[in-house]
Amino acid sequence: MSDEIDALPSGARRNPDPYDSPRSVGLVRTHTVTLCEPPDELPLDCGRKLGPIQVAYETYGKLNATRSNCILIEHALSGSAHAAGYHSPSDRKPGWWDAMIGPGKAFDTDRYFVLCSNFLGSCYGTTGPSSINPATGKPYGISFPVITVEDMVRLQKKLLDCLGIHRLVTVAGGSLGGQQALEWAVAWPDMADSVMVIASSARLSAQGIAFNAVGRNAITSDPEWKGGNYYGGPGPVRGLAIARMIGHITYLSDAAMRRKFGRALQDRDRLGFSLDSEFQVESYLDYQGKTFVERFDANSYLYITKAMDYYDMGARSGGLEAALARTKCKFLVLSFSSDWLYPPYQMREIVDALMNLDKDVTYCNIRSDYGHDAFLLEVDTMSKIIRSFLERLRREGRR
Amino acid sequence: MSGKRTERPDTIHLAEAISLALKSGAVRTDRDHLERWRRLCDLLSKPGFAGTRKKERRAKRILTADYEFITAIVEPGSRVLDLGCGGGELLAMLRERKNVSGRGIEINQDEIVRCIEQGIPVIQADIDHGLAEHGDQTYDYVVLNRTLQVIHNPELVLKEMVRVGRKGIVSVPNFAHWEVRLQLLLRGRMPMTSMLPHSWYASPNIHLCSLEDFADLCGKLGIRIIKQVAFVDGEPCDMTPESNLLAEEGLYVISRDSR
Numbered sequence: 001m002s003d004e005i006d007a008l009p010s011g012a013r014r015n016p017d018p019y020d021s022p023r024s025v026g027l028v029r030t031h032t033v034t035l036c037e038p039p040d041e042l043p044l045d046c047g048r049k050l051g052p053i054q055v056a057y058e059t060y061g062k063l064n065a066t067r068s069n070c071i072l073i074e075h076a077l078s079g080s081a082h083a084a085g086y087h088s089p090s091d092r093k094p095g096w097w098d099a100m101i102g103p104g105k106a107f108d109t110d111r112y113f114v115l116c117s118n119f120l121g122s123c124y125g126t127t128g129p130s131s132i133n134p135a136t137g138k139p140y141g142i143s144f145p146v147i148t149v150e151d152m153v154r155l156q157k158k159l160l161d162c163l164g165i166h167r168l169v170t171v172a173g174g175s176l177g178g179q180q181a182l183e184w185a186v187a188w189p190d191m192a193d194s195v196m197v198i199a200s201s202a203r204l205s206a207q208g209i210a211f212n213a214v215g216r217n218a219i220t221s222d223p224e225w226k227g228g229n230y231y232g233g234p235g236p237v238r239g240l241a242i243a244r245m246i247g248h249i250t251y252l253s254d255a256a257m258r259r260k261f262g263r264a265l266q267d268r269d270r271l272g273f274s275l276d277s278e279f280q281v282e283s284y285l286d287y288q289g290k291t292f293v294e295r296f297d298a299n300s301y302l303y304i305t306k307a308m309d310y311y312d313m314g315a316r317s318g319g320l321e322a323a324l325a326r327t328k329c330k331f332l333v334l335s336f337s338s339d340w341l342y343p344p345y346q347m348r349e350i351v352d353a354l355m356n357l358d359k360d361v362t363y364c365n366i367r368s369d370y371g372h373d374a375f376l377l378e379v380d381t382m383s384k385i386i387r388s389f390l391e392r393l394r395r396e397g398r399r
Numbered sequence: 400m401s402g403k404r405t406e407r408p409d410t411i412h413l414a415e416a417i418s419l420a421l422k423s424g425a426v427r428t429d430r431d432h433l434e435r436w437r438r439l440c441d442l443l444s445k446p447g448f449a450g451t452r453k454k455e456r457r458a459k460r461i462l463t464a465d466y467e468f469i470t471a472i473v474e475p476g477s478r479v480l481d482l483g484c485g486g487g488e489l490l491a492m493l494r495e496r497k498n499v500s501g502r503g504i505e506i507n508q509d510e511i512v513r514c515i516e517q518g519i520p521v522i523q524a525d526i527d528h529g530l531a532e533h534g535d536q537t538y539d540y541v542v543l544n545r546t547l548q549v550i551h552n553p554e555l556v557l558k559e560m561v562r563v564g565r566k567g568i569v570s571v572p573n574f575a576h577w578e579v580r581l582q583l584l585l586r587g588r589m590p591m592t593s594m595l596p597h598s599w600y601a602s603p604n605i606h607l608c609s610l611e612d613f614a615d616l617c618g619k620l621g622i623r624i625i626k627q628v629a630f631v632d633g634e635p636c637d638m639t640p641e642s643n644l645l646a647e648e649g650l651y652v653i654s655r656d657s658r
Contacts, residue, residue, distance in 0.1 A: 330520075351522055352532035355502070358478075363522045364511045384512050392518035 014379070016094045017102065019086040024094065025060040025102050025109055028085035032056050032125055035158045042120075042155055045148040052134065055159050056081045056125025057117035060101060061109035063165070070165045071107055072156070072192075073097065073116040074173025074180040077247070077304055078296055080124035083116040084109075099379040106383035108390075112169060117159055119152040119180070121303040126155075129299035130231065142228030147303060149176070149311040153183045157191075169393060170332075172196035172386070174375030175342065176304070179311050182350070185327040186313065193393055194330040196386065199339050199375040201346035202320050202353075203312040208341055211250050212305040215243030219298045228299050240298040241289030248288050253338040253371030257281060321353045331361040332389045334382065336374035362389065460633035461593055465544060465570045465650055466492055468628065468635050472568075472652065473497050477539035480504065480564065482526045482556070483546035486513030494519075527551045530559040538564040545570050545648075547613075548604040554620060561622055561655040570650040573629075575609030575643045594647045610642055610649040617653060626652040 017024040034052050036042040041051030058081045063070065073083050075096065084101035086094050095116075101107045107114050118126035121144070129144040160166070171184040171192045178200025185195045204212075219225055222239030230236060252260075265271070266283040277283050314320035331354055335347040344365045354361040366381050368374040375382070466489050473479065475497045481490050484503025487510075493499040503521040505511050514521035527550050530541075541564030547553050548571070560567035572594045573579075582590035589599035597604065608616070610629065617624055627638040629646035636642070638649065 348524075348532075355522065355532060356534060356537075358500075358537075360520050361522065362511075362515055362520050363524075364508060364515075365523050367508060381508075385515055388512060388515040392515065395518060 014099065016098055019089055019091070019094070023102050023104055024098070025085035027088070028058055028060065028082075028095075029087060030056050030058050030081055030125055033159065033162060035155070035162060042151070042158065044145050044151050046146050048145045050120075050127070050145055053120065053127045053155060054125065054131070055117055055127075055155065057115060057159060058082055058084075058095070059116075060084050060114040061112055063113040067165055068167050069112050069169060070160075070167070071112045071114045071169050072160075072171045072184070073101065073107070073114060074171065074177035075116060075119065076173070076175035076177045077301075077308070078244075078292070079177070080122070081116050081118040081126075082124070084114070096376070099376075100383065100386070106379075106386040106390075107172070108387075112390075115160075115163075115165075117156055119304075120155045121147045121152070121300060121307065123297035123300040128297065129228070129303055130297040139231045141231065141299060142302075144299070144303060146306055146310075148307050149179050149183050150187065152307070153180055153187050156180075156184075157188060160191075166191065168192040170194040170196055170390065172198070173200070174198040175200055175372065176308055178342075179308070179313075182313060183311075185329050185331070186323055189326050189328045192329045193397070194332065194389070196332040196334070196389070197347070197350065198334045198382070199336055199342050199372055201342045202314060202350050203346075204308050205343070205346065208250075209309045211246055211341070212309055215246050216302050216305060218242035218246070219302060222298075225298065228302075230298070235293075236298045237293040240293045240296065240301060241286075243298075243301055244292040244296075245285040245289045248285060250341045251372045253340065253369060255338060255369040256371050256373070259369070260284075320349060321357060324350075324353050324359065325357055327354075327359060330393065331359060332386070333361060333363040334375075334385065335363075335365045336368045336370065336372070336378065337365055338369050339372045339374060341372040461630065461647055464630050464633040464635065465648060468630075468650060469493070469542065469544065469568055469570075470496050472626070473499060473540055475499075478537070479540045479542060480533070480538045481542045481544070482560070483543065483549070484514065484519070484521060485510050487517045487519035487521065489542065489544060490514075490519045491517045526556055529555055530563050533563040535562055536565055540564055540566050540568055542568045543570070544568070545572060547571055548607050550606065553606050553616070557616070557620055557622060557653075561653060565654065566625065567622075567653040568650070569613075569653060570648055571608065571610065571613050572604075572648055573610050573643065573646050574607040575611065576647045577644050578647070580644075592647070610638070610646060613649060613651070617651070621656040622653050623656040624651050624653055 019026050032054050034054050036051035036053045038051050041049035042053060043049055079096050082095040084095040084098045101109065101114050103110045118124045120126060121128045123130050129140045131140060133140045168191055171181040173181045178197040181195045182197050182202065184192055219236050219239035222236030224230055224234055225236035225239060261281040261284065264280045265278055266280045268278065272278055277286055314323040317323040333347050333351050335344040337344065351361055351363040364385060366378055368378050370377045469489065470492050473493060477499045479493055479499045479501040481501060481503045484490055484505050487503050490501040490503055493501055503514055503519050504524050504526055505514065505521055506523065506525050511521050511523055541560040543560060547569060550556050578592050579590040582588060591598065595604065614624065628635045628650045629638045629642035630648040631645050
């Protein structure tokens, strides 16, 4: 979720492969395509229709002749289509899952065609609240429809149709990305051979909704939010920064924070008896908040967290088992022991439902102190598991 | 099932050793008995007993014997749940030879990775918590292969096995095996055998039992033993009263007692 390299608890920080490394996908660019032009607008769960919709996506590796080697990667709340590689040699950081995607990596671009698109409602090239509404010539703002995870997946299907891809080796994602992957298995059961649901759940917990609600409150109570019509002005930077700070706390864990910060002071060796930020952990959160507002849209934050809260696989189809009954793919489910935003027991609910349905499911609760962020950090363990799982799919596909 | 039992040098030594041990014992301390005791201890450390190469071969035979046997009795195409499946070796064998649809449950992360490498669907879970998420009679076989002795709650797990599976297959290392008995009796140290290779302080085994103990527990839990076999030096043999002394392992096919 926090795709900042700076978010790494010390010790986990690994140097990313530079753009000219043989293990990097190298220099890449984001493509855009316009879909759902009227009268073929995208029908949404809220009952409204939306179109035209611009979709931003990136691809790595080569699509094979039979168009059967595509892996779809799903990003999380603040992520983008830029999952791997660099946009320019001067980029400070590569894409958000660069450690997992590239030649010889878990999602091996020598073998697979990897696709990642920015989801609906985000602010990295795909239509969202900050995009211009063609009907008015102004940003949508809060006139943007409330969207759901199902809507995001529906739009991705349109993108794949447009690209002529009708089969997926796997759909993989962490956090909100994992929920999209899960949704893929249900929405288009004939399309993906497998899905990988990582650090995610079939529904956000009450605790998760509570944190999201505080984040949204921080934004909407900022006077600069102006009912969502802040474009052209400074915008609710304070509110969005606080929302991000709360988010970051939930992505870490007690152990990760203790190890990274302890009670260390920032740029001083004694308490100042002032009300300023003094502890390192405070300065870290300040920094995360400050850099986030430079790259993210506050309204997008409201809409996306709402989609997270709404997601409840099975709520509409009479329970989780009933919803998963129609799936045909193999499942790889990974949780992390210290993740308290998407706790392991929630993943077990998915696993148990799949087992009862006699679906092919593999589950591992990876030991990790990194909390929810582990899905970005536990690269070695995840790679080992994912590589083996993909290898198995390939072997069985040949049979 | 093969009822053939070949006499092995070890077995002859064993019979002699046991009878000597029972006749001597710690109660009598006259010179003659002390001499016999010494001979007995010598016997235990002779190559026939402790020869490394022979021991290794034997250990290997013993370690694969129950896999072969389980693979032989499971019907083709069965649905199998393997509790404590390790790296998935048994399930891989069952899938290969009997085309079963199998699933493993394992607690160790490294073993899980090995399962995935073998293409075995595996769930990380602690079987000591029971199998509540599995419906009644959802598997043809639930296997507990050399795992009973490491779990905290054998009663619960056995009851769950026959609830979830039409049949259960349990293999149990026999703590009443002569080698175990002799080591404890004569050396006065915690036994270490090819079946029980761990030192007492590093052993995961917390609920060791004899074959007779296991049969008693099944009786107490109302679990029916449909089939039973004793492994003597890795060879499957009929279960007889002597098996509790001669067999290093017992294997049982169990089900809910429907009487």
